[in-house]
Amino acid sequence: MKETxxxxxxxxxxxxxxxxxxxxxxxxxxxxxxxxYKFNQDHTIEVTGMxxxxxxxxxxxxxxxxxxxxxxxASLSNELTKNKDIIKQFLIAKSINEKDxxxxxxxxxxxxxxxxxxxxxxxxxxxxxxxxxxVSISSKDLNAVETVAREVSSLIGQGIELNSNQxxxxxxxLESLKLELIAQATQNARKRAEIxxxxxxxxxxxxxxxxxxxxxxxxxxxxxxxxxxxxxxxTKSRSKTANITVKLTFKIK
Numbered sequence: 426m427k428e429t430x431x432x433x434x435x436x437x438x439x440x441x442x443x444x445x446x447x448x449x450x451x452x453x454x455x456x457x458x459x460x461x462y463k464f465n466q467d468h469t470i471e472v473t474g475m476x477x478x479x480x481x482x483x484x485x486x487x488x489x490x491x492x493x494x495x496x497x498x499a500s501l502s503n504e505l506t507k508n509k510d511i512i513k514q515f516l517i518a519k520s521i522n523e524k525d526x527x528x529x530x531x532x533x534x535x536x537x538x539x540x541x542x543x544x545x546x547x548x549x550x551x552x553x554x555x556x557x558x559x560v561s562i563s564s565k566d567l568n569a570v571e572t573v574a575r576e577v578s579s580l581i582g583q584g585i586e587l588n589s590n591q592x593x594x595x596x597x598x599l600e601s602l603k604l605e606l607i608a609q610a611t612q613n614a615r616k617r618a619e620i621x622x623x624x625x626x627x628x629x630x631x632x633x634x635x636x637x638x639x640x641x642x643x644x645x646x647x648x649x650x651x652x653x654x655x656x657x658x659x660t661k662s663r664s665k666t667a668n669i670t671v672k673l674t675f676k677i678k
Contacts (some may be wrong), residue, residue, distance in 0.1 A: 469673070471675075480594050484563070487561065488590065489561075489590060490587070491587050496554070502546060511583055519572055538550055594665075614672070633676055
C-alpha cells in the first residue's frame with residue numbers, strides 16, 4: 426500500500442490531474458445514466474380507452490312448471506301426462522319447434538301435515554302426493570317464445586296452471602363481440618394518449634403496460650350505475666349494450 430502511494434506521488438502533476446478528470450467524468454456519466462433511467466421510469470402517461478356496442482340477442486330460453494296433487498298416484502300421473510300433451514300442443518300452435526321443447530322428468534314428493542295428539546304431541550299424517558314437471562324451451566325464434574311467455578296463462582281455462590319464468594336472452598357470438606370491442610377500446614386509448622402528448626408538447630413513447638377492464642353487458646339504454654366491479658351480464662333484456670375498457674400506460678419521450 427505504501428509503495429503504491431509512493432509511486433502515485435512520483436507521477437507528474439498533469440497525470441494526476443488527468444486521472445482525477447477521468448474519475449469525475451465517469452461519475453458524471455453514471456449519474457446522468459441513472460437520472461435518464463429514472464426519467465424514463467417516472468415520466469409516463471396512463472389513459473383509459475372505452476368501447477361500446479348495441480346488439481340484439483339471438484337465443485332465448487324459457488321454462489315453466491306444472492303440478493298435480495292428490496292421494497292416488499296412478500291417477501295423478503295420468504292427469505299430469507294429459508296436461509303435458511295439452512301444453513305441448515299449445516307450444517307447437519304458437520310456432521315453437523317441437524325439437525326445442527324439453528320436458529324434464531316428473532318429480533314426486535309426499536305431503537304430510539302435523540296433527541296434534543291428545544297427549545300434547547304431534548303426529549305426521551300422510552296427505553297425498555305432489556307431482557311436478559318442468560317444461561323448457563331453447564330457441565332462436567325470440568318472437569315466438571316471447572308470445573308463449575305472455576299467453577301461457579290462457580291454459581288456466583283448461584285447468585292447467587303453469588308457473589312461468591321470465592325468458593332469458595343470450596348472444597351466441599359473444600366472444601367475437603368481445604374481441605371486436607377490445608380492439609376498439611385499445612385504439613381509443615392510444616388516440617387519447619396521442620392527443621394528450623401532442624397538447625403537452627411531448628412525444629409518445631412505447632407501450633409500457635396494458636390492462637383489460639371488466640366486460641359489461643347491460644340492457645339497452647340502462648343506466649351506467651348498473652355496472653359492478655365483477656362485471657354485469659344482463660339476461661333479462663332482448664336488446665343489450667356491451668361495454669369494455671382498456672387501460673394503457675405509455676412512456677413519454
